[in-house]
Amino acid sequence: MTMHAVDLIRKKRDGEEFTPEEIRFLVRGAAMETIPEEQLAAWLMAAFLRGLSLAEVDALTTAMKLSGEVFDPAPLGRFAVDKHSTGGVGDKTSLLVAPIAAAAGLVVPMISGRALGHTGGTLDKLECIPGYRTQLSLREMEQVLAKVGASIVGQTKSLVPADRVLYALRDRTSTVESPYLICASIMSKKLAAGLNGLVLDVKTGSGAFLRRKEDALFLAALMVETGERAGTRTAALLTNMEQPLGRFAGNWVEVQESLDLLSGRRHPLNEDLREVSLALAGWMIFLGDAAKTAAAGRQRAEDILESGQALRIFTDMVEAQGGDTSVFAEPEKFHRPAVRRDFLADRSGYLAHVDCTLVGWAVQRLGAGRERAGDPVFAHAGLEMHAKLGDKVKVGKPLCTLYADFDGRLTEPEILLRLALVIADEPTPAEPLIQDIITASNRKQYLEAARHP
Template sequence: MSSSAETPLHAVDLIRKKRDSETLTAREIEFLVTGAATGSIPSDQLAAWLMAAWLRGLALDEVRALTLAMRDSGEKFNPHSLGKVAVDKHSTGGVGDKTSFLIAPLAAACGVAVPMISGRALGHTGGTLDKLESIPGFRTALSLSEFESVLRTCGASIVSQTPKLVPADRVLYALRDRTATVENPGLICASILSKKLAAGLDALVLDVKTGSGAFLRKYEDAEFLAALMVATAEAAGTRTVALLTDMNQPLGYTAGNWIEIAECIALLRGERPAASEDLRELSLILAGWMIYLGGQAPSAEAGYQSAERALAGGSALTAFLKMVKAQGGDLSVFNDLKASHKPAATTVLAAWESGYVAEMDTTVIGWAVQRTGAGREKAGESVDPHAGIEFHAKRGARIEKGQPLATFYGTSETHLAEAEALLRSAIHISKESPSAGPPLVSRIITQEIAREYLA
């Protein structure tokens, strides 16, 4: 008589088991993940299991098993030969969210290794890789050996997922996108963490967005996801903290591709435009946690101070330029940021009445950015490196009728007309000054808090 560990598994049995609200074992989940990575389980059966998981939910043990099985479904990167603590940051996605271009060089300048594996724009949120590729020549598709070489030289490297890194996630995510099973905290957690843990991280800082432009708009949903990711990553041996941050308006004053890089370069050069202050502050907070978890500061507050010194002293700018050059980027485009911006079409949206910028539907704003040509509607589409929107007023600002609210940069006049209509519908102008919005960082979830929250 064979043991249960040797009993053959069948996908249809596991679909039925999850459909009936039962908990799958680690071995059963590993079977499904292997089937996704190798193609041995048909996509219709994988899709059926995903729908069952979406409807019935995943237990904590299932989420952990799914995360680890996906992490181990392909190649893994080992950064420990670098002789530094490896720390990364992940954001759940937002509009104008460009902190990666600041925190990676900030943490690297303070002695932390930052192996950052990032994604592309899809839906209403922008993509880190698309923004970097607006720098002529910049290569994001590096082999693991090239990735290690850049990290050794520069301390930070931002790259795309290799074909052999977490192949199961590539299959399962594509199915989730096509079967309306994306918005499940367990599936989101496993997808995000499997890629981050495959990079061999010692520590991870999570930026979980909340508000009108967040992937999860409800605060309690974002809070649960943050706690789930912290607990799951910690169980896998990676020190992790999550910050719940505001996404009720674009971060900084640009949303697009090149224009976001240009805003970050200005900050790295020591400039402090008022409209970039939220971006600067959040980047320093996130970098402070990375530096602390990376063992280069006794606390997150001390890490913040180290990051601020690296910003003021220019070492973060040096680290960023060094990374760009190592990955093939043309540094001459930074000589004149405005001259390097070459949109095909430009238009300005003026305020249609006087008052205060009271509310912003940031998801709709994200779609407006996408319509300029800066984003994509489906995977594989090209993006316009020079498209995007520059905002001239933030929430709470007093504006007069006819005053510029935003400048649009696009692929064509047609693109801009649709983007302008969307942005106009997304901004509410009020006669009364709005109440103060939520804080930039509303909560910090550590391992202890996550354990309590999920108990």
């Protein structure tokens, strides 16, 4: 029988389960643009509200993976591993873990995304580097990997084209937060890269798409399950996103902060970024059999970072993809926002709470993100935090500094930050940075816990 999108929308709306053939029909329609956007949007909302079974998630992930070209890293002769974050504010760990893992002898074919909702995009950050090309063919990516060991690129029309369409629609239809759709989107891209191993950074807290820890744990277990079913060694770290990661959130400022850490320049306000990056890289190294344990992998990652090897690989990767690395000599001088303004504390006390999602929207409104797919972003927009949760602050002193391309950009972010940053008389207890680790051996218990709360 001929399938019709409206019938499938109705079927999912009514809570019924799709067959693999029906899912392939929808995915093919998205990839080939034969199903109108309004019908795809309606299906996304039905899936968001009704959820998907494990079988549907598997079928959706596989269909999306096979909707275009698939990369085969086997000719490179090395273990292919990657890391993916579910999205955060100030999260620039990709710029650190990719060169660290490559320096450990692995290859890292990293297919990254752009700003989505209140979170930043790795591609937007890298494109602040003059000349850096994120749109490579699979053959070009293979050449960079053979030469350098790491390549961070974006999706092309030929690579997971169905996700390119659905990803943009999710942002515009408030269906981003579905764990099933997040899983299929992330895992289809990662599995299309032919990975042998994958480490997932699943955010929880006020800056995450899934704020509740229970929801984040379920998503982590779902992605580990999907990866393991596909034959990819997979682990997930549940990490704290109750405040921006590191000192900076934006585009170039995050590249600048990453260069500082790669160059061995540490700062008290980005120790959290350093620690999460080393933990993620450690798991990548462990899954790639370049260390006997994850702890040994973390130690090797730190040794690589301190030796300068990761900086050399990052620099080589940027040059191999057309980037001008002369700006790395003095990155703070390349940072040229048209306007900057300090956001001052309105009372003394302790920074007791941060609504990290509101901070993310403030960064977006400064010009670092986009409201619609295709909108331009301002390379030098963003903010610098001057305090972390629990820090003592004084009235009239800067809590953060805002960067934008014109004065009119500052008004709404300042309103959002006044709501987001809460100063109290006493500090609140700090949550652990890494809250849980989900692996092949314990994933089932998290899936069962979500099924039977």
